[in-house]
Amino acid sequence: MTLFFYLVIAFLLGGIPFGLIAGYIAGCGDIRKQGSGNIGATNVWRVAGPTAAVFVLVCDIGKGVFGVLLVSVFARTAWPIPVAMAALAGGIAVVLGHAFSPFLKFRGGKGVSTALGVFLSLMPAETGIAFGVFLVVVLISRYISLGSIIGAITFAVVLWIERYAFGKPVEFVYVVAGTVIAALIMLTHRQNIRRLRQGTENRIRLKKEVNAR
Numbered sequence: 001m002t003l004f005f006y007l008v009i010a011f012l013l014g015g016i017p018f019g020l021i022a023g024y025i026a027g028c029g030d031i032r033k034q035g036s037g038n039i040g041a042t043n044v045w046r047v048a049g050p051t052a053a054v055f056v057l058v059c060d061i062g063k064g065v066f067g068v069l070l071v072s073v074f075a076r077t078a079w080p081i082p083v084a085m086a087a088l089a090g091g092i093a094v095v096l097g098h099a100f101s102p103f104l105k106f107r108g109g110k111g112v113s114t115a116l117g118v119f120l121s122l123m124p125a126e127t128g129i130a131f132g133v134f135l136v137v138v139l140i141s142r143y144i145s146l147g148s149i150i151g152a153i154t155f156a157v158v159l160w161i162e163r164y165a166f167g168k169p170v171e172f173v174y175v176v177a178g179t180v181i182a183a184l185i186m187l188t189h190r191q192n193i194r195r196l197r198q199g200t201e202n203r204i205r206l207k208k209e210v211n212a213r
Contacts, residue, residue: 003086006074007093010067014097014114017104018059019044022052036202040109042144046202057113060098064117067094084122088177091118095181099188110188112148115181119155123174126162130155142203145192148185156182 019039023031026048031039035046041060045053071090072083095115101108119127134151138144156178163170186193195201 003071003089006071007089010070010090010093011097012102013067013070014063014094015101015103015108016059016063017101017108018063019056019109020104022056023048026052038109039104041113042204045204060109060113061117061120063094063098064091064114064119065121066117067091067114068118068121084171085173087122088171088173091115091122092177092181094118095184099184110145110148111181111185112152115152115185119178119181123159123170126155126158126178129158138204142205143196143201144204145189145201146196149189149193152182152185 017039019031019041022044023029023034023039028034028048031037031044031047035043037043039056041053041057044056068087068091071093072087095111095118097108098114099108099111100106116127116131119130130151133154134147136147137150138147141147156175159170159175159178162168163172163175192201
């Protein structure tokens with residue numbers, strides 16, 4: 001089987017809308033018609049509560065991890081490219097599938113959790129730094145969206161600094177992919193960015209927010 005076949009499988013895997021599924025399982029109906037309308041763990045938390053949100057978070061991160069493993073393990077003998085590039089291609093396919101789900105008319109989530117799973121598999125140390133920045137920003141601002149955007153930018157910047165300032169052997173394709181994923185996350189958060197500028201973005205709360213908008 002060709003690399004293209006496994007990339008399609010990874011894309012379809014990424015498109016599985018676990019947030020939508022969790023909303024129905026929790027008895028909340030279509031999550032896209034409630035809260036912020038997003039299928040990610042943050043909106044699931046607001047509408048369906050923390051248990052459903054944790055389920056979605058784990059599944060979305062798991063998609064990223066599995067997509068990398070799927071392509072790097074099964075496709076490396078089917079295509080004459082380095083395993084690192086095959087694994088990265090699988091990860092990008094999963095993130096694109098999540099952001100542009102074929103099961104939701106090519107609309108989907110923000111891609112942050114799935115990208116986290118991808119880069120945890122490929123570059124755990126750099127991902128840990130970006131995740132630490134994400135946590136600090138969220139704890140200070142209580143904006144998940146702001147933390148996600150800054151965390152993604154941090155990840156890309158760390159890769160550039162490691163390769164070009166410190167001369168570390170970071171794969172160039174990883175630097176490019178980190179930059180592209182950061183740009184994609186900013187693109188999927190464009191409405192959040194507008195609300196942040198207007199001061200109308202929702203802050204994260206520990207309590208369930210059934211009617212949050």
